[in-house]
Amino acid sequence: xxxxxxxxxxxxxxxxxxxxxxxxxxxxxxxIKQQEAGANYLDINTGPNTDDQVTxxxxxxxxxxxxxxxxxxxxxxxYDAIEAGLELCKKPAMINSCPxxxxxxxxxxxxxxxxxxxxxxxxxxxxxxPKNADNRIALAMELVAAADEFGLPMxxxxxxxxxxxxxxxxxxxxxxxxxxxxxxxxxxxAPKTVLGLSNVSQKxxxxxxxxxxxxxxxxxxxxxxxxxxANDDDLMATAATGEILLNQSVYCDxxxxxxxxx
Amino acid sequence: MAFAVVKExxxxxxxxxxxxxxxxxxxxxxxVIKVGGQTTLPYLxxxxxxxxxxxxxxxxxxxxxxxxxxxxxxxxxxxxxxxxWAKKCVEEYKADxxxxxxxxxxxxxxxxxxxxxxxxxxxxxxxxxxxxxxxGCGEEEKDNEVxxxxxxxxAGENLMIANAEQENxxxxxxxxxxxxxxxxxxxxxxxxxxxxxxxLINEMGLPLDKxxxxxxxxxxxxxxxxxYSIMERVRMGALQGDKMLSxxxxxxxxxxxxxxxxxxxxxxxxxxxxEQSFRGPLWEAMTAATLIQTxxxxxxMRHPQAVKLAQKNIAELxxxxxx
Numbered sequence: 001x002x003x004x005x006x007x008x009x010x011x012x013x014x015x016x017x018x019x020x021x022x023x024x025x026x027x028x029x030x031x032i033k034q035q036e037a038g039a040n041y042l043d044i045n046t047g048p049n050t051d052d053q054v055t056x057x058x059x060x061x062x063x064x065x066x067x068x069x070x071x072x073x074x075x076x077x078x079y080d081a082i083e084a085g086l087e088l089c090k091k092p093a094m095i096n097s098c099p100x101x102x103x104x105x106x107x108x109x110x111x112x113x114x115x116x117x118x119x120x121x122x123x124x125x126x127x128x129x130p131k132n133a134d135n136r137i138a139l140a141m142e143l144v145a146a147a148d149e150f151g152l153p154m155x156x157x158x159x160x161x162x163x164x165x166x167x168x169x170x171x172x173x174x175x176x177x178x179x180x181x182x183x184x185x186x187x188x189x190a191p192k193t194v195l196g197l198s199n200v201s202q203k204x205x206x207x208x209x210x211x212x213x214x215x216x217x218x219x220x221x222x223x224x225x226x227x228x229x230a231n232d233d234d235l236m237a238t239a240a241t242g243e244i245l246l247n248q249s250v251y252c253d254x255x256x257x258x259x260x261x262x
Numbered sequence: 263m264a265f266a267v268v269k270e271x272x273x274x275x276x277x278x279x280x281x282x283x284x285x286x287x288x289x290x291x292x293x294v295i296k297v298g299g300q301t302t303l304p305y306l307x308x309x310x311x312x313x314x315x316x317x318x319x320x321x322x323x324x325x326x327x328x329x330x331x332x333x334x335x336x337x338x339x340x341x342x343x344x345x346x347w348a349k350k351c352v353e354e355y356k357a358d359x360x361x362x363x364x365x366x367x368x369x370x371x372x373x374x375x376x377x378x379x380x381x382x383x384x385x386x387x388x389x390x391x392x393x394x395x396x397x398g399c400g401e402e403e404k405d406n407e408v409x410x411x412x413x414x415x416x417a418g419e420n421l422m423i424a425n426a427e428q429e430n431x432x433x434x435x436x437x438x439x440x441x442x443x444x445x446x447x448x449x450x451x452x453x454x455x456x457x458x459x460x461x462l463i464n465e466m467g468l469p470l471d472k473x474x475x476x477x478x479x480x481x482x483x484x485x486x487x488x489x490y491s492i493m494e495r496v497r498m499g500a501l502q503g504d505k506m507l508s509x510x511x512x513x514x515x516x517x518x519x520x521x522x523x524x525x526x527x528x529x530x531x532x533x534x535x536x537e538q539s540f541r542g543p544l545w546e547a548m549t550a551a552t553l554i555q556t557x558x559x560x561x562x563m564r565h566p567q568a569v570k571l572a573q574k575n576i577a578e579l580x581x582x583x584x585x
Contacts, residue, residue: 155271250499250507252457258506 001239002225004073004094005030005039006198008064010047010056019046019056024063031068038260039230041094042068044085045075053081061085073120073227079107086115094118096227097160100125100139109150118156119147120194123179129162131171133178136161137186140179144186157191158225159183165202166210173200173214180221192224212238219246236260267585269309272501275301276559277471277508278314279444281359281422282393288418288442292391295358297474297559298510303497304557305579315580316554318561318569319395320357321516322347324374324382325366329564330526332542336566344382345389352390355566356573359422361395362386367408368399376411383412387419395446395512395562397424406433413437420444422512425476428459435466446512448476451485453492453507457499460506474560475509481518481525482549489513490556497557513553516564519546547571554579 007030010016018026031042042064046056053076061072065088074085075096082095097120098108112119121143123129123136130136140159147157161179164172176195184190195218201210212235215226219242228235240259243249252258278299283289295317302310322344340347344362351357364379366372383396396412398405409423410433418441425448426434438445447463449456456475464470475496479489499507519525525545529538546568550561554575563569 249504250457250495251454252461252506253454254458254461258461262503262505 001219001223001243002040002194003038003230003236003239004041004043004194004225004227005034005037005230006043006196006227007034007229007231008042008060009045009075010050011045012047016047016049019050019060022059024066027060027063028067031064031070034230035068035070036260037230037233038236038262039070040225040262041073042070043073043075043096043227045096046081053078054084057081057085058088061088065090079104079111082108083111086111086117089115089117092116092118094120094158096120097122098143100142105143105146105150109146109152112156113151118158119143119152120158120160121146121191123159123161129164131175133161133175133182136175136179137182140183140191141186144191147191148187154187154189154191158194159191160194160196163195163197163200163214165204166200166214167202167204177218177221180218180223184222193222194225194227195223197226197228208232208234211235215239216242219243267308270302272301272310274501274503274505274508275299275311276497276500276510279471279474279510280420281317281395281444283418283420283442287420289420290387291393291419294420295393300497300501300557302501304555305583307582308584312580314559315576316559316561317358318563318572318576319359319361320351320355320569321361321363321562321564322351322386323363323365324379325372327365330520330538330542331528332539333520333564335539345385348386349389351566352392355569357392357569359393359395359560360386360390361397361562363397363399364408365399367401367404369401369404371399376408379408380412380415383416383421387416393420393422395422395424395560397446402427402430406430409434410437413441413443416443417441422446422474424448424512426459426463428455428462431459431463432466435463435468438472439466439468444472444474446474446476447509448478451478451480451488451492453477453495456492456496457504457506460509464506470505470508473509475507475511476514477511479513479515479518479549479553481515481520481522482545482552483524484518484522486549486552490552493553493556493558510559511557512560513550513558513562515550515553515558515561516546516568517562519549519568520564543567543571547575551575 014026050056071091073094074082099122123139161176201207240256276298282291282294299313348360366374422444424446447459525542543565550572
């Protein structure tokens with residue numbers, strides 16, 4: 001399970017403020033904290049209230065790379081900001097994200113190939129997020145075809161079937177699980193899969209419980225990675241245990257501990 | 263249509279471990295030897311890197327061993343002299359490394375003192391320029407005394423010291439850390455214990471590239487397939503990024519092969535098996551060949567003819583098959 005730490009995001013108050021003040025400290029603290037907790041990538045999102053997304057993204061990439069050697073996941077709807085960030089990344093990064101819409105595909109895929117970056121491809125288009133698994137798969141297929149067309153290695157495409165909050169869209173959870181299973185049948189080698197896990201528990205009272213329960217369920221469907229709270233110890237322990245029970249990694253008594261130091 | 267070679271891309275690689283130390287690094291070896299470093303399964307040169315060949319360490323014991331006739335025959339002139347024996351292995355049989363087993367330390371046997379054992383190791387260090395692997399007698403308490411003494415007296419030599427086990431690893435791990443040696447971690451044909459032991463040793467502060475895995479093996483005909491599949495799984499773990507399984511592997515080929523009756527039996531009761539002097543070394547060579555296929559990096563061997571066959575096998579496997 002690839003863990004993409006979600007915390008360096010301008011939607012969080014402390015990060016939003018830090019980005020506005022150009023104060024590197026909160027970003028760097030969270031970079032270190034997430035790395036120590038077992039994150040494999042660090043998501044970088046400027047947040048909505050930034051005037052100059054390009055400048056903000058460049059600055060964030062720089063200050064985070066000063067303290068962490070983890071690869072980054074550049075999270076923005078502003079592709080100029082992502083491209084500016086990619087120029088500065090020391091390790092092959094991930095682009096978060098690209099929907100199954102032709103103009104955006106044409107903007108993002110060539111940029112990813114040029115920078116040896118991975119892409120999170122969303123199963124949504126201008127009409128929004130589909131209600132069922134079948135329509136999610138249809139959009140995933142367009143992203144798979146795009147990878148083939150633009151020469152992106154299939155294992156560098158991460159399909160995100162988009163989970164919605166369980167308190168408002170309960171019927172989506174099983175559909176997403178089915179979509180995760182079916183994505184693996186779209187090509188050989190298959191694309192990878194990813195979920196923005198925390199979304200499932202938006203505005204519910206016991207978010208960690210919902211997050212880790214759903215994580216175990218989607219892991220059983222073959223999910224490869226999550227954008228999540230790397231500092232939720234129980235969540236990380238669930239991921240570690242899931243890998244053991246899926247026979248993806250070798251059991252030993254200290255397996256939870258070593259999961260974090262991978 | 264053009265033929266496309268299917269290649270697997272692995273995310274990680276086997277640790278590269280160094281045996282021995284030259285004077286620049288505080289030792290006295292004429293050269294060092296590296297093992298490990300592979301980025302693909304054994305000998306798939308077309309897919310990844312196999313930077314170091316598997317090496318052969320020839321076994322020498324500090325007291326006269328009770329070995330079967332074909333072995334005795336080969337070493338009868340040096341059987342009582344570990345220094346001459348080691349020299350013969352290096353000069354005549356081109357052993358990459360000497361594997362000295364201190365059976366003489368056994369409290370139920372010669373009960374040699376830690377000082378006497380240290381003298382033996384030092385004499386061999388003086389006689390040959392190759393790196394050394396040093397194993398105790400197998401009695402935990404005595405081994406901790408003997409091997410920590412040797413580690414201290416030979417500080418900086420980067421000896422490979424055997425064996426740390428799940429119930430007895432602390433003194434040896436500490437000794438290797440302080441005096442700059444490498445440690446062999448032995449687990450009883452059990453991949454879960456293998457991984458756990460590596461974690462425990464690493465937690466004490468010994469770096470991962472100072473640890474080598476002895477997965478324990480069975481000889482040909484005596485459970486070698488169990489060892490084979492465990493080693494295969496260890497290697498897959500290493501290539502897929504499991505740092506706690508990324509160590510090179512060492513195999514007690516000679517010890518296990520010559521415990522098989524197909525090797526040690528003199529043949530009166532099994533006439534159809536043919537001459538022991540031919541059959542025994544072949545048994546050892548086949549045991550080695552099998553384990554080389556599953557990723558063995560260090561082979562601890564006994565009979566010169568078996569060594570010769572293994573050397574030939576290794577040379578052939580190291581030829582590039584890139585295309």
